[in-house]
Structure formats: structure tokens, C-alpha cells
């Protein structure tokens with residue numbers, strides 16, 4: 001069997017990045033063995049409170065390669081190749097020692113929130129460990145029960161990284177995307193990144209199968225991080241073959257190395273079809289708008305759907321304008337994360353299903369007998385004809401329909417404020433997600 005190496009929780013909010021460790025693993029391990037398939041970046045539940053920056057774990061598969069290899073990276077001036085199939089390595093202890101040396105060199109042990117862990121497995125653990133890890137909260141007991149005999153488990157500090165490491169090795173892609181990650185030479189880490197905005201826009205337009213490159217609303221490059229980590233930029237897309245030419249269009253600082261990773265980013269794998277109940281989950285449900293949206297301090301916009309409060313936070317910028325166009329009676333479908341504190345649903349995507357009619361009163365009702373307009377009896381109290389004393393309901397006032405600013409359909413925040421796992425609408429529009437939009441819309 002091919003060996004599966006899973007690593008998690010090595011990074012910190014102040015720098016480093018688990019994917020850089022992936023390049024170091026690939027660089028070192030391919031001196032002796034072959035890479036089987038793409039290295040993988042597996043994002044796990046973004047709602048758990050102790051997550052590292054992007055809650056991303058990595059999985060690298062190695063063995064003796066079979067079949068025709070393809071280029072997946074460029075490190076130390078030469079191409080990195082991966083094989084479609086492979087045969088096993090007997091000595092997993094030697095592999096584990098090599099992995100340990102790299103994890104120990106590159107992990108941020110000094111960060112109190114960083115608890116690295118890795119595993120070396122001869123077989124993929126049960127798939128449910130991935131689904132629990134991406135949608136819910138996985139415990140150490142569950143993962144240790146799930147991995148088979150002969151598994152090598154190396155925890156550091158409290159060892160929590162082992163959980164994500166196992167979840168990453170349990171992923172069998174149903175839907176998948178790719179990301180080409182480019183890295184800076186070590187001397188440049190922490191310094192300002194110089195990238196040409198025009199080249200990013202040109203690339204984004206030339207390669208529609210890529211996504212989350214540029215925020216046109218804010219005029220901001222999204223494909224480069226704003227943290228001091230070693231990543232120069234990353235381009236996400238559906239076609240792994242187009243990522244290298246896309247990368248070569250970006251002008252500015254020249255990458256020192258690059259690697260293409262297979263990922264669950266942009267798949268909505270974290271979304272569960274249920275109404276909000278338990279915290280730390282991203283849910284998808286349909287309901288009716290019950291209130292006009294209101295804005296709270298900080299610029300966040302809230303509204304009620306059935307008995308739930310849904311929030312579009314300030315960083316989602318123009319998306320809040322869509323939300324502000326909702327009125328009671330509209331039916332919507334909500335995708336959002338349930339916050340642990342108040343049970344508020346933090347909106348990730350919104351579908352306007354049907355729009356309630358909105359009218360504006362233009363005059364009091366006309367009494368059909370006296371042909372005169374009735375007089376108002378005060379707010380909500382209806383109208384009365386002053387001549388024949390006949391009573392009229394509020395709803396009998398003369399009204400005209402008001403055009404709505406919203407149209408039915410899906411809406412999402414701008415590229416810069418989406419979650420790694422959130423499926424961008426562009427993937428449905430391109431038809432690149434195997435889960436078609438129509439089936440996504442039903443139920």
C-alpha cells in the first residue's frame with residue numbers, strides 16, 4: 001500500500017503555514033520515494049473555536065511510482081512529478097523519522113495555540129472521519145479508533161494536530177478543486193509583497209475556471225495573503241492544467257518555489273442541510289423573512305428568517321446591500337455558520353426564492369356609494385366615510401405596486417470575504433461543480 005502522511009496544526013497566526021511544510025515534505029521525501037497523486041490541502045470545519053488560521057491539514061501520499069508522471073511543482077530549481085499509481089513502502093518508520101525532522105524544524109511550537117501532530121498510515125481511514133472533521137467536531141478517541149493497525153501516530157504538545165491529520169488522510173474527493181501555491185524566498189518572509197494588480201485582473205479574465213482572485217468591488221488583490229507567511233500567492237481553480245499558465249501571468253515578485261495541491265476548497269463540503277440548532281456547524285435551510293433588515297453598530301446587517309436571526313457582517317460589504325433589500329414575506333434559502341454565543345447564523349450565501357409583493361399607499365379608499373374618499377381613523381384603525389359612516393379596512397386603501405430592487409437567485413459576499421470551503425457561485429455558473437445548481441436549489 002501507498003503510505004499516507006497526514007499533518008496538521010503546525011502553523012500559527014503570526015506566520016508560517018502548513019502548506020509550506022507540504023513543500024518541504026515533498027522536497028525531502030521525493031529524494032528517496034515517489035509522490036503518488038497530488039499533495040492535498042484539506043480544509044476542516046472552519047467554525048471550531050480552536051482552529052488555526054485556515055484550519056487546513058495536509059496529506060501527502062508516497063510510494064514507488066507507476067504510470068506516467070505529471071509535473072505538480074517546482075522546488076530548488078527542478079520539477080516535482082507525481083505518479084498516478086504506486087506500490088507500497090515497507091519501512092514506514094524511516095518515513096516517519098524523516099517527517100518528524102521536518103515537522104520539528106518548521107512548526108511554531110512556541111505558539112500556545114499550536115499543537116502539531118502527524119500520522120503515517122498504510123490505508124485510508126474510514127471516510128466518515130473526514131465528514132465529521134469538516135462538518136462537526138472530531139474527538140481524539142474517534143480518530144484513534146478509526147485508524148488501522150500499523151499506523152504511526154506522532155503527537156506534539158497536546159497532540160490535537162493528530163485529529164486533523166487523520167481527517168485529511170480520510171478524504172475521498174467527490175468534488176475537488178486545485179490551488180497552485182507559490183512561495184517566497186526565506187529572506188523575503190514578512191516583507192511587503194509586490195504584485196501587479198493589472199496582471200491579476202488579466203489572469204482572472206483569461207482563466208474563468210479560476211476563482212477568488214480579485215475583489216472588483218474593493219479593488220483589492222485576493223489571491224495573495226496579508227499575513228507574514230511564506231506564501232507569495234495562490235490561484236484556485238477547477239482545472240489543474242491551467243494553473244501553471246495562470247501563475248505565469250502574474251507579474252511582480254518571482255516565486256522561489258511552487259506546488260499544485262488538490263483541495264476541498266470551494267466545495268461547500270462543510271455545509272449540512274439542517275435548520276440551525278447546534279453551534280459550530282454551517283447549515284443550509286429555507287424559510288420566510290419575518291422582519292425588515294436592521295443595521296447594528298459596526299455596520300453588520302441582521303434580519304429574521306422564521307425564528308432565526310441571520311447576520312451579514314460588515315466585511316461582506318456590498319453583499320449587505322442585497323440583504324437590506326429583503327422584506328417580510330420573502331422566501332429565502334440560507335447558507336451560514338451557527339455562532340455559539342447567540343445562535344445567530346453568519347451568512348455565507350443567500351438565495352432569494354420568491355419576493356413578496358410590496359405596495360405603496362397612494363390614497364384613501366373611495367366610498368362606492370357616495371363617491372368620496374373616506375377619512376382615516378388613525379394608524380391601523382381603518383377608514384370611515386364621513387357621509388354614510390361606512391367603515392373600510394386598511395387593506396382597502398388605494399395602493400400601487402413598488403418595484404423590488406432584488407431579483408430571485410443566489411447571492412454571495414465578494415471574493416475577499418468568502419471562506420476557504422465556500423463554493424463560489426462562479427463554479428455553478430461554469431458548470432464545474434459536480435453538484436449542479438438545480439439540484440442545489442431543490443429541497
Ligand SMILES: [Zn+2]
Pocket residue numbers: 367368369370371385386387388389390
Ligand atoms: Zn359613503
